[in-house]
Amino acid sequence: MIELRDVHKAFGPNHVLNGVNLTLPKGESMVIIGGSGTGKSVLLKCVLGLVTPDKGEILVGGAPADKGSRDAFLARFGMLFQGGALFDSLPVWQNVAFRLLRGAQKRPKEEARAIAVEKLRRVGLKPEVADLFPAELSGGMQKRVGLARAIAAEPEIIFFDEPTTGLDPIMSGVINELIREIVVEMGATAMTITHDMTSVRAIADRVAMLHGGVIRWTGPVSEMDATPEPYVQQFIHGRAEGPIESVR
Amino acid sequence: MTLTYPFAVLGRQVLGFLAAVGRIAIFALTGISHLFRPPFYPKEFLTALLQIGYFSLPVVGMTTLFTGGALALQIYAGGARFSAESVVPSIVAIGMARELGPVLGGLMVAARVASSIAAEIGTMKVTEQIDALTTLSTEPMKYLVAPRLLAATLAVPLLVAIGDSIGIMGGYLVGVTRLDFNPATYLKNTREFLEFWDVASGLWKGAAFGFIVALCGCYFGMNSARGAQGVGRATKTAVVTASVLILAANYVLTEVFFSA
Numbered sequence: 001m002i003e004l005r006d007v008h009k010a011f012g013p014n015h016v017l018n019g020v021n022l023t024l025p026k027g028e029s030m031v032i033i034g035g036s037g038t039g040k041s042v043l044l045k046c047v048l049g050l051v052t053p054d055k056g057e058i059l060v061g062g063a064p065a066d067k068g069s070r071d072a073f074l075a076r077f078g079m080l081f082q083g084g085a086l087f088d089s090l091p092v093w094q095n096v097a098f099r100l101l102r103g104a105q106k107r108p109k110e111e112a113r114a115i116a117v118e119k120l121r122r123v124g125l126k127p128e129v130a131d132l133f134p135a136e137l138s139g140g141m142q143k144r145v146g147l148a149r150a151i152a153a154e155p156e157i158i159f160f161d162e163p164t165t166g167l168d169p170i171m172s173g174v175i176n177e178l179i180r181e182i183v184v185e186m187g188a189t190a191m192t193i194t195h196d197m198t199s200v201r202a203i204a205d206r207v208a209m210l211h212g213g214v215i216r217w218t219g220p221v222s223e224m225d226a227t228p229e230p231y232v233q234q235f236i237h238g239r240a241e242g243p244i245e246s247v248r
Numbered sequence: 249m250t251l252t253y254p255f256a257v258l259g260r261q262v263l264g265f266l267a268a269v270g271r272i273a274i275f276a277l278t279g280i281s282h283l284f285r286p287p288f289y290p291k292e293f294l295t296a297l298l299q300i301g302y303f304s305l306p307v308v309g310m311t312t313l314f315t316g317g318a319l320a321l322q323i324y325a326g327g328a329r330f331s332a333e334s335v336v337p338s339i340v341a342i343g344m345a346r347e348l349g350p351v352l353g354g355l356m357v358a359a360r361v362a363s364s365i366a367a368e369i370g371t372m373k374v375t376e377q378i379d380a381l382t383t384l385s386t387e388p389m390k391y392l393v394a395p396r397l398l399a400a401t402l403a404v405p406l407l408v409a410i411g412d413s414i415g416i417m418g419g420y421l422v423g424v425t426r427l428d429f430n431p432a433t434y435l436k437n438t439r440e441f442l443e444f445w446d447v448a449s450g451l452w453k454g455a456a457f458g459f460i461v462a463l464c465g466c467y468f469g470m471n472s473a474r475g476a477q478g479v480g481r482a483t484k485t486a487v488v489t490a491s492v493l494i495l496a497a498n499y500v501l502t503e504v505f506f507s508a
Contacts, residue, residue, distance in 0.1 A: 048383055
């Protein structure tokens, strides 16, 4: 479904991606782990075309990501951003139904609102929330609204950028469960980036570890704990000693 | 090396300046091109029109009211030196319509609107709302920039027209209450000496200044650096750049309109 071949990206002298090769089969949920600043978000943004790679090829459904209609390409994706990225000036339901209120997927306003309310219900929010503004919501509720927006247009592929950052452990668990349920229910292909190991175990079918601009290890989540790969072992056990340099 | 160093620094600054001008020009042309290509966002346009035009009315009105009054006092004091006090109504009207209305209106809108646009778009950028727009198949230049460019270009001339009227009224109030002008004579002199082009040139200036204000707000907002400091710097740069560009454009337009 998504294939990255030798993808490079640098920002000035900072080489973030140094030849990433990764394959995500259709219908699978892959979680990319790695420390802060290792280029996980850049990797997602390269797939979406928000950041242009310096070198390499990205294929989505067998076709190059940078060719063809941009609108049709983006219509296949939903994304939950790290901070929610809800539009402050719009009420919650218009945030959720944003794609359904304009462009190629435009629906009548009443229908779009009904879909938004249904998606809000799906992520555990009451219909009364629909008319509130994002600033009136807690962090956890904002994440849920972001999740509802990501799934509103029934995308084939969903990206989750640090879905549990800033949430308490219970709310993190709720969001992880929701993500897993929704991905399975929709049959979507999902790519999540996180350094929360609880999320990894709850969401992933497969795990990939990004460090030093390359994928160090990839495999089923069931094999993650047993892998002898030192980068993965240091990361999942949170050790200060190991091949990943830590600043003390 | 020491001898060439100042030239190298100067060269880098000139090249940096030209590159920045090029980037702003490309940004402006891209924004304008989106005005002519669907989809269009009329709701965004109307919201921007309200924010830029209607909500700037009080500040522009107050500024021009007091300036018109002060102008009448100054012209009266200056004119008295060579017994030309009677020119107060005509000079207040011409001064407001040609120069003070558009320039003060433009500067006040720059302070109020360029800052607000830069802060809003800058915050959207650092909170990934701009990226979110893109992933939701909405082109940010079309959705955020083009409606604001059009709204400001249309709203500021209207503000200037209202500001001119209020400024002339300020001069009238001071002339009649403080300087003992006959009300009918004051109005007659104002009407007699004010020509169509005096007003029209001010409105064209207003349109240019409105475009500059929205362009600076949008450009610096879209290119805001990360964090609160980045948004703060973008806001400050937008206001300063818009103000300087308005004064420079005012000189150029005055040359174009009145030097012939």
